[in-house]
Amino acid sequence: MLASAPGRYDKQPTVRVPGQHRVFTGDQAWAEVDRHARNGGRRTPVIVVDTYPGTDLAQLMAVVRAALPEYVVINVEDAAAKPIEDIDTLIKANLTNDRVFGVMSHHSLDQFYDADRLASLADRVLDSTQPTVLIGWGAALVPLQRSTLVLADMARWEIQQRQRRGAPNWRCANGDEDNLRKVKRGFFVEWRVADRHKRALFPSIDYVLDTNRSTSEAKLITAEAFHLGMQAAVSTPFRVVPFFDPGVWGGHWMQEKFELDSDADNYAWCFDCVPEENSVLLDFDGQIVELPSIDVVFLRPRELLGELVHARFGAEFPIRFDFLDTMGGGNLSLQVHPLTDYITNTFGMHYTQDESYYLLDAADDAVVYLGLKTGIDPAEMTRTLESASRGEISFAVEQFVNAFPAGKHDHFSIPAGTVHCSGANSVVLEISATPYLFTFKMWDWDRVGLDGVPRPVHLDHARRNIQWDRDTKWTQENLVGQVEQLASGPGWVEERTGLHTLEFIEVRRHWFTDAVEHDTCGTVNVLNLVEGPEAVVESLDGGFEPFVVHYAETFIVPAAVGRYRVRPHGAGVGKRLGTVKAFVRGTEMS
Template identity: 25%
Template structure:
């Protein structure tokens, strides 16, 4: 089997808060005015990615993993996660504010939903002037104080707001209350999980006039009520080098800002490699083939890859491994 760099058909998701930037900026094949997410790499049940390029076109990612687990994922990844792809890769366009939410940790998610928890990171690709994120509380809060704020409709007074610009990066631990604000376009890397506890949705109604479901009781034991300044990722931005951004038990992410070609060995990596193009364009090659990558596109290089070459005159990439 030739394990060339794989591109996948985007899985587009309509969201109440979505817009048209995924189509307008990245050329995603959307026909909706409220496309909020493009799932780039997924094996979430019902939303499994399908190969878009080369001789494996129209084959599902899950099918490939089950047929070639170690070649695709890496031996150590298979030992940890079996034949489930361990991360979910997305681009997100927030035309409106997202709901205020949080994600349970692995233990709670396993107990309640037979799922992994959801640790995630965001890389800001574009932000309208004044755009913000909500990340955590602005002070230590008790469970009682939090519950009272929901009753009194004063939760927003307890939350921490962060102005954002292109290149800003945030790491969102499980339990941390958060929301993406209106006018933000970002790349998201997360554990494979779709378990979200929504706690406030600005009293919005969906297209059928219904309020969206809240998960008030489930969230109470999942929230981290402490004010922690542990979410903004400061990372080196050296040109033509591999800059470490996030290194956590669930994924490792590096930042590459290149204005010339780069080549390096990966035969000892024992993990797949993902590239998300956040600006510019490049040709990504391994010993089995090559693929072009433009802003808003993603490629997966199987773990069996021994050498990667990136050919470019200008590109910014997020490199993701386990």
């Protein structure tokens, strides 16, 4: 049986989990938790529900109280968390005064809690003759023996959607605050602390609760089912759930090609493979459970990433694929990304945002702005940008920056420190390193954001990272049109299309009308079907079921898969197809 039915771009891809596993919902879920707790050997059951920050705790507590009326339900956050003012003081250096950028936190969740109050809460529960539910982010910190541990998990993208609708950060009264500042607090502090905390809980959880939807509709699975789902994901090619977002420069290509809401003003981004943010949908015999795809990275890093990628990056997915749609839209902001030394010393991130633009589609007038024009005066460009940032003038981009014609299937490398932006009327498949937040905008074409507020410009950061020697000649010789044929066979050709040697990602393109064989060589592969309607990915040894992919879909082939083939399928038979494949250089195992 094929893992995906023929059709257009699949916005809800799933990972099928073998075996028989129950998915519990509503009161049935809490009845199952209660059953487990009462069979745990304690005379008075204690259930711990440890939540990811962003969970609607009040709603979840109401659901639990209604489902388990015999239990006392205690909000651990109210009972034992430090005052938010104390936490703000603790993390002040991480948050900074900047609207976008902070410093990576290395705090642990116990630092946000009062140890004496946690101990007092444990004594209160142990002295009680009533069954108890301890609930909240950090509930597992209460020092007592529990009957049952439930991890209530949530993807970061869902948290951001809730914050846009007015949800605050954890225990903050900032529901109406600038969303960029909410994301900053999450990205640099809350999510880092939360991931450390839940990784420590993984070995001891009894259940996982999917809270990505309404809490009353939350789905519960056993720890066994959860771990088998993680294993299923790394045993086959799979896709994470893409998400789409509007922007001031957004276009309309994805609205048509991906059948998105036609009434939306535009769609600028599609985050098609950003496991830190995306979800993964686990299919338990037709019952779908949504969990953060980063859980796969945390729990199965060696099978997913490969030994050498894991050794270099740890349990972090280093490759990102996303779409930038400016078809009928505008130019992206003129920008530059930080050098590795700068991002490490300034923000505490251990690798930087090298990237590239692969043109999935382009109108005749499409351009990519890339590199500086030969002979420009850095001081003059800096002064002009500063004047433009004050609203005194409009910055004349083409006076200082090269504009290269951009056609379909062109590939432009953009190592950190290179001034760049995509122009209007194109669709870019951005193949890059994962630290997506670190973009230093220099000029935004006199625009404001969708919220009506001028988008942040970071000239001070930018000028410290611009590589002024990357002029027209250097850019043409190093970053534009770098295509090299490597191999060919019956019905296929393999090419190297980038990235630059300063970047750690290798990209290979295959054109094919027949089957072409691949081998992960022990390192994770990320692919996109950039040409043709449909292909199928097959195991050479029957290790996974055939996996169908459609035009523009990004898919991950875990390192553990080994050898596989990609061939035309369905509507793709008889046509010339193309894939691009990215992997980390120097991590292939012989």
